[in-house]
Amino acid sequence: MDRTFQVDLRGVVDLLSHHLYASPRVYVRELLQNAVDAITARRSADPDAPARVRFEPPDLTGDGTLRVSDTGVGLTEAQVHQFLATIGRSSKRDDFGFARHDFLGQFGIGLLSCFLVADEIRVLTRAEGSPTVLWRGFADGRYSVVPADTERSEVGTTVTLVPRRDAEQWLLRRTVVELVELYGSLLPVTVEVDDLPVTGAGLPWQGTGEARRQRLGSYCQELFGFVPFDVVDLSVPAAGLTGVAFVLPMPANPAARAGHRVYLKRMLLAEGAEGVLPDWAFFARCVIDTTELRPTASREALYEDQLLDDTREALGDQLRGWLMRLAGRDSRRLLEFLDIHHLGVKALALHDDEMLRLVERWWPMETNNGRMTLADFRAQHGLVRYTAQVDEFRQIGAVAAAQGMPVVNAGYTYDTQLIERLPVVEPGALIERVEPSDLSTHFDALEPAVELAKRPFLARAQRAVDRLGCEVVLRSYDPAAMPAMYLANRSAAFAAELRATRERVDEVWADVLDALARTDDQDRPQLVLNYRNPLVRRITELADDDLVRLSVEGLYGQALLLGHHPLRPADAALLNSSFLGLLNKAVAHED
Numbered sequence: 001m002d003r004t005f006q007v008d009l010r011g012v013v014d015l016l017s018h019h020l021y022a023s024p025r026v027y028v029r030e031l032l033q034n035a036v037d038a039i040t041a042r043r044s045a046d047p048d049a050p051a052r053v054r055f056e057p058p059d060l061t062g063d064g065t066l067r068v069s070d071t072g073v074g075l076t077e078a079q080v081h082q083f084l085a086t087i088g089r090s091s092k093r094d095d096f097g098f099a100r101h102d103f104l105g106q107f108g109i110g111l112l113s114c115f116l117v118a119d120e121i122r123v124l125t126r127a128e129g130s131p132t133v134l135w136r137g138f139a140d141g142r143y144s145v146v147p148a149d150t151e152r153s154e155v156g157t158t159v160t161l162v163p164r165r166d167a168e169q170w171l172l173r174r175t176v177v178e179l180v181e182l183y184g185s186l187l188p189v190t191v192e193v194d195d196l197p198v199t200g201a202g203l204p205w206q207g208t209g210e211a212r213r214q215r216l217g218s219y220c221q222e223l224f225g226f227v228p229f230d231v232v233d234l235s236v237p238a239a240g241l242t243g244v245a246f247v248l249p250m251p252a253n254p255a256a257r258a259g260h261r262v263y264l265k266r267m268l269l270a271e272g273a274e275g276v277l278p279d280w281a282f283f284a285r286c287v288i289d290t291t292e293l294r295p296t297a298s299r300e301a302l303y304e305d306q307l308l309d310d311t312r313e314a315l316g317d318q319l320r321g322w323l324m325r326l327a328g329r330d331s332r333r334l335l336e337f338l339d340i341h342h343l344g345v346k347a348l349a350l351h352d353d354e355m356l357r358l359v360e361r362w363w364p365m366e367t368n369n370g371r372m373t374l375a376d377f378r379a380q381h382g383l384v385r386y387t388a389q390v391d392e393f394r395q396i397g398a399v400a401a402a403q404g405m406p407v408v409n410a411g412y413t414y415d416t417q418l419i420e421r422l423p424v425v426e427p428g429a430l431i432e433r434v435e436p437s438d439l440s441t442h443f444d445a446l447e448p449a450v451e452l453a454k455r456p457f458l459a460r461a462q463r464a465v466d467r468l469g470c471e472v473v474l475r476s477y478d479p480a481a482m483p484a485m486y487l488a489n490r491s492a493a494f495a496a497e498l499r500a501t502r503e504r505v506d507e508v509w510a511d512v513l514d515a516l517a518r519t520d521d522q523d524r525p526q527l528v529l530n531y532r533n534p535l536v537r538r539i540t541e542l543a544d545d546d547l548v549r550l551s552v553e554g555l556y557g558q559a560l561l562l563g564h565h566p567l568r569p570a571d572a573a574l575l576n577s578s579f580l581g582l583l584n585k586a587v588a589h590e591d
């Protein structure tokens with residue numbers, strides 16, 4: 001024998017309140033939505049029918065209840081049984097069970113949200129040509145349907161909520177006004193709380209000209225708390241979408257997901273919806289109204305489907321188009337924008353050729369010839385030589401400039417990847433990554449005779465810094481004013497880090513690190529003394545062993561500092577002792 005499911009209403013309400021809806025306040029949204037849908041249904045047959053929803057809070061009803069009246073289609077007695085008393089049954093789906101396009105509701109559960117704040121729901125309703133019916137539903141699952149004592153004078157429905165003992169505050173006038181404004185201020189019907197109109201202003205992005213610009217500026221400030229850098233119009237006809245994106249006037253954290261305000265058929269869906277714009281567009285927050293995108297059952301987010309994917313892409317295109325237009329029209333504003341949002345634009349340029357060209361043409365990068373765009377750099381020097389790390393640039397920038405070697409600092413976020421992608425969009429572009437150790441190939445070796453004569457000095461110098469794991473070499477290079485450079489390539493820098501860690505860990509880990517740290521001699525960092533520097537030349541001629549050691553230690557320390565290298569405890573100690581030692585010698589000399 002077939003049986004019918006029984007529903008424990010308390011269990012269902014518990015499920016809704018704890019797992020579907022974020023807050024009991026959604027009851028206002030669901031009531032509004034039902035009233036608007038009923039009006040839409042009536043007007044589809046009678047376009048001149050009144051369109052009005054009125055909330056009467058308890059201070060007006062006088063008996064502690066909240067009343068919501070609409071001028072919608074109303075329900076016949078048969079429909080009351082069919083729709084109000086059957087969970088999951090909705091008049092807003094077609095014969096095949098699909099949501100009907102004109103309506104906000106579709107799931108047939110919205111009215112139950114009233115049980116989050118009420119023990120009893122009364123629906124007094126009258127459909128065209130039918131008598132008025134009173135339905136009473138209780139939170140424990142009982143309901144009754146009776147002919148009403150008095151006929152409603154007009155077609156429509158009045159829903160009355162009798163509050164639960166602990167939920168009276170949700171029905172108070174102040175709360176109701178706030179919630180009706182929040183959800184319903186853009187609705188295309190007249191909504192009032194008591195006699196206070198809540199709707200009427202229309203979509204904020206309607207109109208044209210200066211007045212509209214000003215209005216949108218204050219709207220953004222009210223909503224998001226900032227004066228927008230610019231406002232971008234959005235429109236995606238396939239999603240029935242219109243709206244605006246407000247460009248932030250301050251840098252945004254790309255990791256902090258910006259929430260967007262989404263209206264669905266002019267009813268607020270979410271104040272902080274994610275995933276409306278592509279991730280890279282973290283510099284904008286938008287407000288949109290859509291007729292075609294679908295809500296999730298909780299109506300608090302958009303349902304992820306192909307249409308949402310396509311819409312996101314189309315909105316991304318519109319923001320990108322705005323940016324390209326800004327580049328063509330107002331380069332000063334574009335530079336201001338890049339100054340604030342270069343991270344977002346660069347992230348986009350990683351995948352987008354047009355954007356990469358924009359970055360190449362407009363974004364000034366640090367070089368050892370001053371800040372300049374990659375386009376200017378290429379025009380002047382052809383080959384784009386770059387360091388992949390800021391520290392590497394600091395080490396070699398000045399010396400490379402003195403050698404006539406222009407270098408771009410591509411150590412900031414995304415810059416290396418962008419330069420490495422340049423040849424993809426500009427087939428003729430030449431790029432070359434430089435490492436500090438590459439620089440030594442640009443240094444001049446000494447004359448063989450000098451080289452030979454300086455061997456004893458080099459041996460003494462090497463002894464001074466041997467325990468620090470570095471190799472001393474003597475070369476001639478510009479600028480002559482620079483006495484020494486410390487050059488570490490990537491593997492040497494890694495080995496140095498391992499050594500520093502090794503000094504702080506216990507034996508077991510030290511062995512592991514030792515195994516990792518076995519590097520060739522050629523990977524050792526180099527202390528390159530500049531034979532063109534007069535002081536270095538004098539040091540190479542010193543007879544006093546002790547003074548040679550102190551001087552080489554001093555040059556080592558200074559080269560570390562100049563190159564912005566991290567100082568290990570051993571380096572700091574050496575810097576200290578060489579300084580004091582040299583000072584001691586100088587003072588002794590005076591004596």
Ligand SMILES: Nc1ncnc2c1ncn2[C@@H]1O[C@H](COP(=O)(O)OP(=O)(O)OP(=O)(O)O)[C@@H](O)[C@H]1O
Binds near residue numbers: 033034083104
């Ligand atoms: N004010 C109203 N006027 C006329 N009919 C109404 C009214 N409120 C509710 N109904 C009827 O009750 C049905 C169930 O309403 P309910 O709010 O539970 O679900 P829904 O609006 O159909 O879908 P959703 O769960 O998405 O809101 C509606 O489909 C509608 O037929």
